Amino acid sequence: MHYYAEVDYEAVKALVDAIGGIKVTIPMDMNYDDPADDLHIHFEKGQVVSKGEDIIKLLRYRKNNKGGGYKDGDLGRVKMQQEIVKLGIEKVLRGNIVTNFLKLQDPVKEYVKTNMSPKQMMYYITKAKKIKKENVSLYTIPGRADTINKLSFYVVNMEKMEELLKPIIEEN
Secondary structure, three states: OOOOEEOOHHHHHHHHHHOOOOOEEOOOOEEEEEHHHOEEEEEOOOOEEOOHHHHHHHHHOOEOOOOOEOOOOHHHHHHHHHHHHHHHHHHHHHOOHHHHHHHHHHHHHHHOEEOOOHHHHHHHHHHHHOOOHHHOOOOOOOEEEEEEOOEEEEEEOHHHHHHHHHHHHHHO
8 A cells, every 4th residue: 555544533524624514414313422422413314414523423323322223233324424425525526626625735734644745635636536426336345243242343254355355456
């Protein structure tokens, strides 16, 4: 791997706000409180959120206070996270690439750890603009949710993962 970017929730919040938000429609009522982490998520189904702080809450949401949540559990959460990433990329690439790049420079400098120079980032963003969204695929590594010692884990199905990756690796 030649380049990397380390992004945490603060980075995502700053990046989302820098591009003027990402409009996401809430798929279900979400009510979750974790006073220990000062996390309070309260959205109504159909509500549209766009600010970085709300996007972070949506990325973190797993279940309601009284149980329930995404129909397919953590995989539903992963799908929501993938949708948010897709919407963010589309928004950056949809507008004026130079203007959007300039908007992102300060948050990237402050919150993102990377070994890429601004020139390299601009090069790849310019290349990304030429990619058609129907040619972009997001995958979830095959596996199953499991509880081990009262902790939630996602256990990867190595055989199915190899099947998933084989055409991608062979293509390149």
